[in-house]
Amino acid sequence: MKHPTFAVVGHPNKGKSSIVSSLSLDDSIAISNTPGTTHTKRSFPLKVDGVIIYELFDTPGFQRARAVLAWLEMHAVSADKKHTVVEAFVQQHKDDPKFHDEIELLEPILEGAGIIYVVDASKPYSSEYEAEMEILRWCNQPSMALINHIEEDDFTQEWKRALGHYFKLIRTYNPMQATYKEHISILESMAHLNEEWTQSIQDSIALFEKHHQQMLQECSSVIVDLIYSTLHLKLKLPIKTDHATQEEELKLQEEYKTKIRQLETKSYKRIADILHHNRLDKEIFDLGFEEIDLFSKESASIFGLSKKELLITTTSSGALTGAGVDLLFAGHTGFLGAAIGGIVGGIGGYFGFEELFKTEILGKKLGEKYLQIGPMQNRNFPYILLGRSLFYAKKLLNYSHAKRDTLTIDKTEENRLNILSDKERQQLEKYHKLMRSKKELDAAKLHEYEQLILKKLTNDQ
């Protein structure tokens, strides 16, 4: 059985390409205000291991609908043969540049594609659309209407009344704001257009969900790599004397910052690739981060933990470790372990809040003196980095592939982006502590940390 196909058709500039872009997670489609941006039909297949499950066609808009309808009506036949007249029209005008756009959009329909007729309900209904809908009715293919809202005005009701005469299924879908659930919901509607397609589309929905989960998993993995490689990063600078000069220290600190910034940018590019935001070049990677440098106080206040939160996190994490010792002695320590652990953790958190770098001179005894920076000791930094990464990933996850503008960050304190619960922070702190140590963290531990990030990403969607 041939896979289901759908042709997204309509008047020019009603958001057909945006809808295809959103449904196919492809941000490479040219979308603009200029009418007739889409010049030829273009296929967007959902492929699984090379096998097409369903196929979407982005098509040019109707340009001469009344002329086409006039031709069809001149060759009027009984209702059961109307589609043959449309076929005859396509056959006869295949090489006629005048009807190039109509031929492009009708061809997939005549080959069996379901019709998704797109209208913009932010513009009033007009009778000029009737010729288009009438042509589609002649094609006698399963069809649905999709109401898009390009601008703020709302003429949905008049559109629904008009579309109701031509389509049994009318759905609203704004590709610019559509969530993953709305995307799936549209696919479910498409599944009902034709009984024969139901299974394939339902399979596609399951695959989309799997694909979505895969993307979340990969994003989590990238974030974990970033946090681990950053916290674990060590840089060395050979020095000649026993004491490093201020210049040398600053040089090493700057190198260290640059290296971390590079790691962050590289990770964000990777996340954008995973989420199929390939078009998003420099502007999206900056994402407003250009103004909020990773090492700035602003970044710490937006993405990191407050001093109080950090204190609670490190204290409770330390206490938990100490409690482990108490448990080992079956509580005979009078929970002194938990108390000491809490105090030590709290002190670490308090003093490790501001201090970003710790440089030390090594190799003195061996005669090869060098200045070393890292691993990162600042307790807040992993939360800043994690906060930024989660923000970036979550923004992109919900960023429509149809959008062509840039993202912005709400910098206000009220809209802090990390929103980690006490429990989450406590769980994360355990791993941050291990990452800060000079030892390599084994893959099993990294996997556990990744699962926490994945859970956070999945829950926050």
Added chain:
Amino acid sequence: MNLQSYYKIKEFLEQERATKEEHRAFALKHKITSLPKYKQLLFWFEKHTPNTIFTYSYSSTAKNILLIIAFVLGFLSAITLLSYSGDKPVNIIYFFALAVVLPLISMFLSLLALLWPKHLTPLFLTTWLEKLIAKISEKSHRTIAFDTTLQASYSLFLVQFSSLLFSIGLLIGFFLTILTHDIAFGWSTTLQISAKAFYEFLHTLSFAFTEFCPQSVISLELVEKSHYFRLGQSISAEMQNNAALFGEWWKFLACSTLFYAIFLRLIFLFVAYNKFQKSLKQSLLHLPKAQQLLEDMNEPIITTQSQEDEVVYKKPTGDVANTKKQEKSYSTLLGWTFTDEELLLTIDALQLEAKEHFSLGGAKTLQEDTQTITKLQKNTLLLVKAWEIPTMEFIDILQEIAHHSDHVTLSLLGYAKNAYKANKKDITVWEEKIAAQNLKNVSIKL
């Protein structure tokens, strides 16, 4: 599956550069997705590595030396503990401690380590030995540190293996000694243990082999008679009289060693080996890139993007005259896609004057449009809804209107609620489209 293959897989994974598509194609071609994950990895490894030269290696020499030492140590312990000069009996307590008590303590610790491997394996010598070997190996050739779970289970396995070899060495040494010497065994301790109590203790320990080897069970008489006290250089006369009896102990000692030091150890070795294999498989899955490879092989490749290149639209260029001038009246007023009622309402609202007015497009047929256009004469005002972008159909009509009129003024209207003022974005679209037609007698009224 052994450590050597673990090393090789790790090294091969580090060098692996195949794409996600290649991984998935491999899994589909060989239909391995239903296999357990570690088997998939092994299969993939076997199929890819016939010509690979590996630089990593796990040094088993140290492990082998350890095992040999354990065996020799056991053997020598037996020889030493059973050395018999004839002037005093051999105190079985030393041998008993080494063959039964020590293994039982070590097995108890092993049991705890099986339950909490990460916390308790550092207690074992083998753990530190492994670490030492890894440190030394780092300098001589490439090696890889294990993850903690694997290290713990491997140490535990090595402990069981070396203990087993120690006990085997001990037993062999024991047999060799009793074969070559006529030994009189006895027992002696500083502790105030009565012969009866000691007998009961030994009798309890014999429960495991009483059924299989009843001769090995010690009698109370033997325990009593072989209890000796050393005072100065001499032992009691009674002992000397019964010296021939004391050789009977060997059966008990042999059976105890066989059961407690070897049989039970074999069980522990079996459990530890399985745990080690399990950890090895688990660690294999946690190797860097392994998870990625498995995901690539098991997860279908889902693509939604177009494979076709998009034909880029080239914006046409041209000029169009703009005018702000409002003519007092026009010979004809046309409304594109207006209904007759809409047109009348608009003319009234904008206070436009024209000799005649018609609506075009929309619900009208092309024929009706043509009939209207042929009636046109001098200057024509064409009202359009600016929010609806111009289609080619409109351009066709505009060209016809321009052909039949002296001058056409295009008026771009916005919504009535905005006083018919069109927005800038729409005006630009219209201007560009009209300009591209190069119609000399058409101008746009802003």
